[in-house]
Amino acid sequence: MDVRSIANSSLTEYQPTPSYNTKSPEDTWQNKLRKFFRWTCTPMGACITIYGLNIVAWGGMLFLLMCNAAPAMCHPSCDSLESPRRIWIEIDSQILNALFCVTGFGLAPWRIRDFYRWCCWRLARSDASRRNALARLAEIHQNWFLQSEEPELPRNSKQSQTKRATPTPRWKMDLVVWGNLLNSLLQVCLAVFMWAFNRFNRPSWATGLFVGLACAVAGLAGITMWLEKKRVQKASEHPGALLLIPRATDPAILGGSADYTPVDNKP
Structure with missing residues (x-):
């Protein structure tokens, strides 16, 4: 047997196979919990946490009252x-x-800004204006929206059919922009019914309808951004294990080099 083949077989036999499924220590739930507590100590995190707890508390109380969980409060009926x-x-x-x-009124200026950029992107006449508007939207939502670095190509071109990669689909930007804008508009309708009428003459269908629609469109936009953000982060953290070349498959070892000199096989 050739000396080179023996060396290659021994390297392949004793070279440990790298594992690409190792879990990073940062992915453990203890570290995630520590990061969450550190985030709640920041001013923004504390405000968002208090805001969310208020919604959960008052919403839970309203749910219990609607379910007649406190019969002592039903007096006279x-x-x-x-x-x-x-x-x-x-x-x-x-x-x-x-x-x-x-949130509905406080975020309205930024949502109107995004809607204006969306109109420039979808309704502008020139291609340059549309590209600039989309680039601006992608820059604003860069934490979850991944834009293709290539210019838009015709649908029937071969390059556009072969290079389908990780960029975020454009319809998700439509969904997020319209979902956020509709949330503010539906909140305006809800506020009008809540403040213009009292509990004696307010239509019974108004509150439930506008609350349900506003929560639905906001939740749809939020879930879309969250899922896309996870996908983009996962793609950036694990670009592909095929780029890692084990030592046993190194061309310098398997193919040999000019400096390689076989050793005599002494009995």
Whole structure:
């Protein structure tokens, strides 16, 4: 047997196979919990945490009242407008409406800005204006939207069919922009019904309808951004294990080199 083949077989036999499924220590739930607690200590994290806890607390109380979880509050009856149950339902509804207005009205300027950029992207006449508007939107939402570095190509071109890679689909940007804008518009409708009418003459369908629609469009946009952000982060952290070449498959070892001199096989 050739000496070179013996050396190659021995290297292949004793070379440990690299594992690409090793879990990083940063992915453990203990580290994630520590990061979350450190984030809650920041001003932005503390405000968001308090805001979320208020929504959960007042929303949970409203749910329990709607389910008649406190029969002692049904006096003289559960459906009486003068009963403590109906009074606290109105109080909870007004508090939740005010909490929803914080995000619906507070984020409205940025959502209108995104909608303006979206209009320039989708409705502009020149290609340069559309590309600039999309580039600006991608820069604003760079934490979850991954734009292709190549210019837009015709659909029937071969290059556009072969280079389908990791960039985020454009319809997700449409979904996020319109979802955020509709959330603010539906919040305006909810605030009008909550503040222009009292609990005696307000339509019973208005509160549930606008709250449900506003939460649905905001949740759809938020879930889309969250899933796409996870996909982009995963692609950036693990670009591909095929780029790692084990030592046993190194061309300098398998193919030999000019400096390689075989050793005599002494008995």
